Amino acid sequence: MRPWHYLRQFFIDLSRQKLRTAMTTFGIFWGTCSIVLLFAFGQGLREKQIQSQRGMGENILVIWPGVTSLEYKGLPKGRRIRMTEDDVKSIRQQAQLIQRVSPEYIRWGIPVKRGRNLNNRRVHGVWPEYGEMRNIIPVMGSRFINQADIDEQRRVCVIGDRLAKDLFPRGGGPIGETLLIQGVPFVIVGVMKEKRQDSSYSGRDAWKIWIPSSTYRTMWTQPYPNNVVAQIVPTATGDQGESEINSILARKYRFDPDDPRTLGVWDTTRNVAFMKNLFDAFQGFLVGIGILTLITGAIGVSNIMYVVLEERTKEIGIKMALGARRSYVITQFLSETMLLTLVGGFLGFLFAALIIRIFPTFGLEEFVGIPRVNLFIGVMITVLLGIVALGAGIFPALRASRLQPVQALKLF
Amino acid sequence: MSAHMIDIVNLVKRYQTGTVSFEALKGVDVQIDRGELVSIVGPSGSGKSTMMNIIGCLDIPTSGKYTLDDQDVTKLTPNQLADIRNRKIGFVFQAFNLLPYATAFENVEVPLLFARVGGRKRKQRILDLLDRVGLADKVNNKPTEMSGGEMQRVAIARALANEPEVILADEPTGNLDSSSGGGIVELFHELWREGKTIVVITHDSALAAQTERIIHIRDGLIEKVTHGNQQGRRAAHVA
Ligand SMILES: Nc1ncnc2c1ncn2[C@@H]1O[C@H](COP(=O)(O)OP(=O)(O)OP(=O)(O)O)[C@@H](O)[C@H]1O
Ligand SMILES: [Mg+2]
Numbered sequence: 001m002r003p004w005h006y007l008r009q010f011f012i013d014l015s016r017q018k019l020r021t022a023m024t025t026f027g028i029f030w031g032t033c034s035i036v037l038l039f040a041f042g043q044g045l046r047e048k049q050i051q052s053q054r055g056m057g058e059n060i061l062v063i064w065p066g067v068t069s070l071e072y073k074g075l076p077k078g079r080r081i082r083m084t085e086d087d088v089k090s091i092r093q094q095a096q097l098i099q100r101v102s103p104e105y106i107r108w109g110i111p112v113k114r115g116r117n118l119n120n121r122r123v124h125g126v127w128p129e130y131g132e133m134r135n136i137i138p139v140m141g142s143r144f145i146n147q148a149d150i151d152e153q154r155r156v157c158v159i160g161d162r163l164a165k166d167l168f169p170r171g172g173g174p175i176g177e178t179l180l181i182q183g184v185p186f187v188i189v190g191v192m193k194e195k196r197q198d199s200s201y202s203g204r205d206a207w208k209i210w211i212p213s214s215t216y217r218t219m220w221t222q223p224y225p226n227n228v229v230a231q232i233v234p235t236a237t238g239d240q241g242e243s244e245i246n247s248i249l250a251r252k253y254r255f256d257p258d259d260p261r262t263l264g265v266w267d268t269t270r271n272v273a274f275m276k277n278l279f280d281a282f283q284g285f286l287v288g289i290g291i292l293t294l295i296t297g298a299i300g301v302s303n304i305m306y307v308v309l310e311e312r313t314k315e316i317g318i319k320m321a322l323g324a325r326r327s328y329v330i331t332q333f334l335s336e337t338m339l340l341t342l343v344g345g346f347l348g349f350l351f352a353a354l355i356i357r358i359f360p361t362f363g364l365e366e367f368v369g370i371p372r373v374n375l376f377i378g379v380m381i382t383v384l385l386g387i388v389a390l391g392a393g394i395f396p397a398l399r400a401s402r403l404q405p406v407q408a409l410k411l412f
Numbered sequence: 413m414s415a416h417m418i419d420i421v422n423l424v425k426r427y428q429t430g431t432v433s434f435e436a437l438k439g440v441d442v443q444i445d446r447g448e449l450v451s452i453v454g455p456s457g458s459g460k461s462t463m464m465n466i467i468g469c470l471d472i473p474t475s476g477k478y479t480l481d482d483q484d485v486t487k488l489t490p491n492q493l494a495d496i497r498n499r500k501i502g503f504v505f506q507a508f509n510l511l512p513y514a515t516a517f518e519n520v521e522v523p524l525l526f527a528r529v530g531g532r533k534r535k536q537r538i539l540d541l542l543d544r545v546g547l548a549d550k551v552n553n554k555p556t557e558m559s560g561g562e563m564q565r566v567a568i569a570r571a572l573a574n575e576p577e578v579i580l581a582d583e584p585t586g587n588l589d590s591s592s593g594g595g596i597v598e599l600f601h602e603l604w605r606e607g608k609t610i611v612v613i614t615h616d617s618a619l620a621a622q623t624e625r626i627i628h629i630r631d632g633l634i635e636k637v638t639h640g641n642q643q644g645r646r647a648a649h650v651a
Contacts, residue, residue: 012518318509321470322570323498323526325491405497406470409509 028344031297036352040371048369055197069261102127103225113180125216158190162206238267302392317408345382423476438632454629502571504581541569561592
């Protein structure tokens with residue numbers, strides 16, 4: 001039989017059997033749509049989680065000076081313990097579990113001037129490691145503070161992306177331009193690449209100015225950094241890193257290394273771990289729902305195949321009585337299932353993509369992130385449901401085609 | 413070329429239902445000539461349909477020999493059998509067996525598609541066939557929009573689609589009232605006069621009487637063969 005003869009018969013059958021066509025298509029549509037949506041939202045949440053982690057940097061400890069709360073070796077409690085830049089250097093040299101560390105000097109309300117733009121800003125004095133730890137990635141053609149800046153006490157600065165926009169509203173590269181920080185000219189060597197930051201301890205990075213710690217100390221006499229930022233190795237926990245720093249400083253300042261109050265520590269790995277657990281649980285939940293949806297969809301599709309079994313067997317019987325060959329019967333069934341699967345899967349995917357597209361208008365990204373369409377998942381689910389449809393329908397079709405025509409006609 | 417269009421020798425059909433085996437045909441011999449009009453009569457359950465289905469290549473015998481137009485049917489492949497059903501035999505069922513969702517036109521079209529009859533020619537042929545059975549104005553009706561008599565006419569038009577030499581009808585008027593049944597019988601007579609070989613199963617002795625030969629079946633065996641009152645017509649036609 002020539003293909004167009006197949007096609008003609010095929011489209012007569014399809015267009016006439018609207019209910020059967022519509023039901024099968026809908027089954028595949030529904031399954032594909034819901035799973036694509038599930039995965040899209042799961043993906044959105046995951047990305048949101050990763051991003052908020054990125055804002056602060058990974059495995060970060062922020063350490064503030066504090067006051068002892070326990071007596072230790074005859075020394076009273078209530079002593080103030082402050083860290084110097086030398087202490088940070090000894091942490092860098094001695095600690096095994098700390099891969100990067102930097103002091104952080106902070107000064108608020110510093111007049112910063114660029115042309116007519118004069119505002120009070122926040123200035124941070126840091127080491128070069130700070131940038132990598134805190135995920136302050138310089139935009140193309142710029143850099144963060146380097147060791148030479150520190151050694152030579154250079155008057156250079158790196159600024160946040162929002163601040164850069166504020167100072168240079170007409171665009172044009174701020175790199176190489178000069179800022180007056182408390183009246184002292186600083187050359188801008190770096191601009192932070194835009195990033196998402198959901199947590200902070202001294203304001204958003206987007207508005208900050210970073211200068212070399214050594215330069216900072218020539219500007220303002222401040223013996224102690226406001227805090228220390230440390231990044232622990234990925235294999236260690238936050239607690240292990242914290243107690244290592246505690247024990248290094250406790251030796252020098254003679255306080256109880258187990259005193260939880262001496263140093264204030266913000267262990268960002270703790271909320272990361274919490275988020276990760278939460279997310280893993282949620283991911284499991286999604287996978288569970290996905291599997292259930294898939295099973296429901298599969299049952300739906302095979303039910304439909306079962307419902308039309310009698311009708312189809314009779315149809316096959318009639319066609320064979322009129323001279324249809326076995327290959328025709330099977331080809332018709334296969335192409336029908338394939339077409340419906342394709343159409344259903346495509347529509348399901350399209351519909352899911354549409355929902356995802358209009359989702360931002362609901363203003364919920366803050367909470368669930370931006371859902372992401374995954375074409376691969378869509379194709380996978382469609383193929384899977386197609387196989388189910390094929391499996392549910394092919395055996396009856398094969399059986400009917402193997403019967404003598406009169407048997408197929410009489411089967412029901 | 414043998415004179416017999418249909419030649420059946422010692423045909424046996426055994427049905428197996430679970431452990432129970434039932435012999436619906438117990439060794440039947442039948443010869444039907446080219447261009448003959450034959451009726452098969454017998455009580456319900458005697459094996460008429462069983463035999464007709466085998467003649468129509470809709471079923472295969474358990475044993476025995478069946479030669480159709482000098483071809484040993486029992487030796488044919490499934491595809492060859494499909495082609496015989498498509499071109500050589502037109503089968504008319506008591507239950508019509510139309511595709512319920514398709515129009516009269518589309519129902520008649522099915523065997524033409526299988527026979528690869530091309531577009532314009534096919535369309536013309538369908539319209540001619542429907543006109544011939546008196547349904548020129550029902551071309552686009554679906555089975556649910558037609559009377560029983562009209563549905564059977566569509567089925568006959570469909571059976572005639574590829575100009576088969578043999579027309580087999582299993583109680584074609586069984587589901588019809590006498591007037592629409594009469595029209596169908598008239599149609600068969602017309603086809604017979606055109607030279608087709610026609611075999612009709614019927615419960616209606618009046619209908620059986622209007623054929624050349626009447627084969628009586630009882631309990632899976634041929635009881636007797638009698639003459640109908642139609643000999644003259646064919647002779648007249650041939651002459
Ligand atoms: N598929 C089958 N399986 C088992 N037994 C069958 C089958 N088909 C027919 N029979 C039996 O074979 C016998 C003959 O059936 P058949 O349909 O040929 O009778 P019939 O002469 O056409 O009767 P009717 O006039 O009622 O149509 C019946 O007893 C029937 O029960
Ligand atoms: Mg019968």
